[in-house]
Amino acid sequence: MNFLTLFARAVASMRYNKTRSFLTTLGIIIGVTTIIAIVALLKGLDRTIDQEFSSLGTKTIYVQKMELQLGLHRHRDFDEISKRADLTVEDAAAISKLPTVRAAVPNIHRDLGTLKRGIYEADECTLTGIGEGGDLTGNWVVSGGRFITRYDQRHRNTVCVIGSYVADNLFAPGEEPLNQKLDVDGHRYVVVGVLEEKGASFGHPQDNQIFIPVETYVKYYSLPEGRASVFRGIRIEVLPDEGVTVETAKANVEELLRRRRGLRYYEDNDFGLNTQESMLSSLNTIRSVLWLVMVGVAGISLLVGGIGIMNIMLVSVAERTREIGIRKAVGASEFDVLAQFLSEAVALSSVGGVVGIVLGLAAAAFVSAVTPLQAAAPWWTVVLGVGFSATVGIIFGIYPARKASGLNPIEAIRYE
Numbered sequence: 001m002n003f004l005t006l007f008a009r010a011v012a013s014m015r016y017n018k019t020r021s022f023l024t025t026l027g028i029i030i031g032v033t034t035i036i037a038i039v040a041l042l043k044g045l046d047r048t049i050d051q052e053f054s055s056l057g058t059k060t061i062y063v064q065k066m067e068l069q070l071g072l073h074r075h076r077d078f079d080e081i082s083k084r085a086d087l088t089v090e091d092a093a094a095i096s097k098l099p100t101v102r103a104a105v106p107n108i109h110r111d112l113g114t115l116k117r118g119i120y121e122a123d124e125c126t127l128t129g130i131g132e133g134g135d136l137t138g139n140w141v142v143s144g145g146r147f148i149t150r151y152d153q154r155h156r157n158t159v160c161v162i163g164s165y166v167a168d169n170l171f172a173p174g175e176e177p178l179n180q181k182l183d184v185d186g187h188r189y190v191v192v193g194v195l196e197e198k199g200a201s202f203g204h205p206q207d208n209q210i211f212i213p214v215e216t217y218v219k220y221y222s223l224p225e226g227r228a229s230v231f232r233g234i235r236i237e238v239l240p241d242e243g244v245t246v247e248t249a250k251a252n253v254e255e256l257l258r259r260r261r262g263l264r265y266y267e268d269n270d271f272g273l274n275t276q277e278s279m280l281s282s283l284n285t286i287r288s289v290l291w292l293v294m295v296g297v298a299g300i301s302l303l304v305g306g307i308g309i310m311n312i313m314l315v316s317v318a319e320r321t322r323e324i325g326i327r328k329a330v331g332a333s334e335f336d337v338l339a340q341f342l343s344e345a346v347a348l349s350s351v352g353g354v355v356g357i358v359l360g361l362a363a364a365a366f367v368s369a370v371t372p373l374q375a376a377a378p379w380w381t382v383v384l385g386v387g388f389s390a391t392v393g394i395i396f397g398i399y400p401a402r403k404a405s406g407l408n409p410i411e412a413i414r415y416e
Helices: 003-014 018-054 076-082 087-098 150-154 164-169 214-220 226-234 245-258 276-319 321-329 332-368 379-405 410-415
Strands: 062-066 101-117 120-130 142-145 161-162 181-184 187-195 209-214 234-238 272-274
Touching: 018 332, 018 379, 062 245, 076 226, 087 101, 087 209, 087 214, 087 234, 087 245, 101 164, 101 181, 101 214, 101 226, 101 245, 120 164, 120 214, 150 214, 161 164, 161 181, 164 187, 181 209, 187 209, 209 214, 234 245, 245 272, 276 321, 276 332, 276 379, 321 332, 321 410, 332 379
Parallel strands: 120 209, 161 187
Antiparallel strands: 062 234, 062 272, 101 120, 101 234, 142 187, 161 209, 181 187
């Protein structure tokens, strides 16, 4: 018999024992579903991360009170970190004079909540004090007007640059925001620039921003203290000059800040220098854990599924002992019997694999529909699912098949 005939008979046997076949393949289904779903979600996570980081300054160095470690914040001593000296506008000015630096921009932000202008309102707005060059370090594009300048910062001008969401929601349709006045926290600003739409970053909106000169911000608002200063204090965004690597600029900034802070050679930094590479490193750690979870769950499920297939095939051999004896008595070879039972084991696992692939893709699509994560299942995930399931069928089906093919036909025919 050829392979198609063997496979057709195996499928017919599965249809004859539907409940038993389903329970046998359940472990395979769970294992393959886990593999397909997690691979699709991890690939989607990679795509989402690439898109999110591309919306930020790709070479920007973030100077903050602490070095960021995604997923590890619970191990940090925030009370101790909060005692560190705050970064200042003067620090940014000193960094900007380095020959390897194109721009060093201080910024600090606060949440405004809902902002109103006449009958119009915008929700979840953020006020950010920023210096000259913030459009470069933050990868902002001005669609109309201009960005904050050094003159605005030096003279503490009451001007602002607004995001597209703020412009769309606080001004009437067709109304030109430029040179209009905007009241924020009891202070009146003149709109000098409007930014192009940027979208959300890691689930947080970016077009709800209102930028004012950082010195104006410091004039009107007190700087945060204690734990709040760790994440809400002044940070400095540094953009390396053309042709200068991030690592070179980072080393120069580190040396400068250590000198300004009077740190001795044996003392650790009391500030953090964060880059996309450092943040991606932390994300890669999380992804590695997810891969280990996938391998563990899928491996256990496939092992259980394989054992289930082997058990059910041994039961099948016992139930069909007389049939095997008759087949061998009329001329069937040991290979014919082995191929028959091995094909049944492969059919069981393959059907489970196909069902697992469908469920895995459906689970990934559901997550994509209800979350910002874009699941992406490359073609090789389907091949991987089929390959895993077929391999399990072969490995765990070979022993029952060999046992069936080795039966003595005379004893098998007498078997009750």
